[in-house]
Amino acid sequence: MVKTEIGYTTTDTIMVRGLNLATEIIGKFDFVDMIFFTTLSRLPSPQEKTMVNALLVTTADHGITPSSLAARLTYIGAPEALQGAVAAGLLGAGSVFLGTMQNAAEMLIEGARELSADATDEQIREAARATIRQHKEQRRAIYGVGHPIHVDGDPRVPTLRELSRANGYYNVHWRLMDAIGEVLTKEQGKNLPLNAVGAIAAAVAAMGLDPLIARGLSLVGRSAGLLAHVMEEKSAPMAREAWQLVLKDDPRNVLP
Amino acid sequence: MVKTEIGYTTTDTIMVRGLNLATEIIGKFDFVDMIFFTTLSRLPSPQEKTMVNALLVTTADHGITPSSLAARLTYIGAPEALQGAVAAGLLGAGSVFLGTMQNAAEMLIEGARELSADATDEQIREAARATIRQHKEQRRAIYGVGHPIHVDGDPRVPTLRELSRANGYYNVHWRLMDAIGEVLTKEQGKNLPLNAVGAIAAAVAAMGLDPLIARGLSLVGRSAGLLAHVMEEKSAPMAREAWQLVLKDDPRNVLP
Amino acid sequence: MVKTEIGYTTTDTIMVRGLNLATEIIGKFDFVDMIFFTTLSRLPSPQEKTMVNALLVTTADHGITPSSLAARLTYIGAPEALQGAVAAGLLGAGSVFLGTMQNAAEMLIEGARELSADATDEQIREAARATIRQHKEQRRAIYGVGHPIHVDGDPRVPTLRELSRANGYYNVHWRLMDAIGEVLTKEQGKNLPLNAVGAIAAAVAAMGLDPLIARGLSLVGRSAGLLAHVMEEKSAPMAREAWQLVLKDDPRNVLP
């Protein structure tokens, strides 16, 4: 039988994970409840809700990014198809941007497998060194450190660390992520502090969530940011100008 | 100058709508706050927050839909690219499914333009008749009524109507939407009650939001539902079986 | 029964439109043959093949466009998912760019409905005036004229007109399109010559193809152009620089 446990429908009811959508969910669950309920079949604890809200807020947006530019450039060609602009903006969430949350969380879960909850700082550092060594040997990127713009430290990291601490999630995964940043900075002789991806991955690993969910939540958060960009593009357009700016940078292009 | 008012970045700060993302937003705003803040440059009232949560929850998901099937069928071909599966699931949110929230809200805003806040029931019915007449003359669809499965009434509608009432949003737009359903049912001699799209459009119009935002919020809500489907497809796959079910329905296809 | 006439599969054969893919199609059909065969269930005439090749070549690419920029910006975030970059580049082919071929062809088919094959120039002009009048009354855009860059004439138009003529497709639809450009130019007192979209739409209408096919062919053509851009982005990247160029145009953004 082809089925989903997420929900089913009859002519007069819609059931989601065993509850009646109309009488037991809408108006009673907020959106983060619904994310947990459809995905994990349970409601979040208050701590989890705080953290997931922070994650969604952090990934929503921060100005002109490849993602928001792609959405705006798509919108000006097909303003009747909002869904296409949002989809285009999401499609860059891969192994370089955003999608790396998954990889970073997987790296931390793997790296912390042998660590007990009360591991010493030296044990954490050793695990950090081992993780870095392994990733180098296997020619895999080390995720969650460094930032092309925030070269001296990503401003979102202290806030996310503090929030994790306040909600009981500053555990071995977070400490391992911090240690990876420190060890790398020392080894390479240049500042390689954590970035927001690393902080979110640490929080997600600490919360015991599937790393794929972290990546998925970043898509949900980003879809809100893309909506904001498209709404602005509708009322105060800039994508055409951005395109022409790029065109004109090559003097062979001659515009009227 | 090419710019956005949504936000900008320096090496040590990220500003969103005039606030510092790290010190003034993350951990202080929940996700619905952030949606309002990035899109409308203000925070929601408690009533608006309740309604937007209800809208996001309603659009998130209800089992096997063309949208969730498209996402799952995409995921099994490219499991490494979650963003592609979510994007594929969103791309059907157009003039037939989901995207119609925008059209329905536009229809209500236009239809209620001449109505005062205390319009009589007869004035509302007259506006409903005028709206139906105009749409027929211009061969435009009438949005927000009827449902292929919930033929005797969409179970989500009473809940959304009650929520709107409780939060002060059962106004002329909602009454017009209800009247359109009643007039059509009488005219066509068959039950054409409101559907969830109509109820959401009525709420959105009543809240004074841009109809495009309604459509955008449904994408945000749906992205969460699609995430749930992809997570389930990873652990309890069904898309391959669904595909084979369709294949086998045509006996010319012969599988091993 | 759920079925498609395009093809079916058994354990040892794949049938497409009644022919055996392995023994009767691969190596015998070229790509344009295959497009016709899968879509229209017949092979193209030599004239049709020439025209469809011209259409695919014309829509493939011309440097930095919103479409190629969106694809490149997507690729740098998710280089492992080529399909996402190509999809992002296609998603802008809507009512403003590229997708307008469909609208323009529909406009020509409707506008030429009453014209006989040997209509006089004056009859054609009258149909052009009527089309323009109707579109204005219904507040619908007139497609296929004017270009933001090629303000004095789109260089592709004479070539496409000449090709259409040489292959027997310069008929009433093409003449109507030319007349619409002339009438508009006279009426508005500024040069509004045909653009490539108008020329392709005229050719497609003249060939008797469904306007939706025109739009679809432009997606096929464009996908090739997008592939070229992504291949170049891989070896000689520019999207990051383009992004930073846009960022830096707003002095509030401060990069390292």
Added chain:
Amino acid sequence: MVKTEIGYTTTDTIMVRGLNLATEIIGKFDFVDMIFFTTLSRLPSPQEKTMVNALLVTTADHGITPSSLAARLTYIGAPEALQGAVAAGLLGAGSVFLGTMQNAAEMLIEGARELSADATDEQIREAARATIRQHKEQRRAIYGVGHPIHVDGDPRVPTLRELSRANGYYNVHWRLMDAIGEVLTKEQGKNLPLNAVGAIAAAVAAMGLDPLIARGLSLVGRSAGLLAHVMEEKSAPMAREAWQLVLKDDPRNVLP
């Protein structure tokens, strides 16, 4: 300077790779010429053109696939946005379907690195064994063999092998691909013959093309097949029925 070598534009000319699009390309190049010219900056040899046509034809379509189903399910929600349906159909071309051409070609190029053009059969077999061994050790999939439906052999493979031979491309890469199928079949005691992905990858490696181009060409070919499916969905719909078929397979869903 932000620039592309693919092309540039002035008010009266469009240049593509140094040629004038209007006077030197349209009407003179066919679509496969254009693919080569924009991507590789040169025209194909007759042998290359034959092979690329075969590749595009092979990847275009074969009936009901996850890809064509996703496109059709998207189209019925957003029929006004053809580009979204095609994009949805392409987004599944990843590490399991279609995108594997890239991986298989990379596997062959790497595996044949030490082989001379006149390698003996035993040398080829040894390279096949080494490739299989390495992939197993690194837990990487072996691409290009086996098929869920064509369990006794993919009917497209002999045709593609013959075409490669006739055009001078049956070389060490092809022989290595064939040997991998044979060695695996012997090792695992069950038939694991080449599939179309393996055959195309072998041809692409033999032609010296970048494996990413192979993957890209499959997107171009598939976009044509998706167009055929969407055109049929418009005139002879089946996606709604397919969806209901899946819904009804779970008896908890009760439709009117």
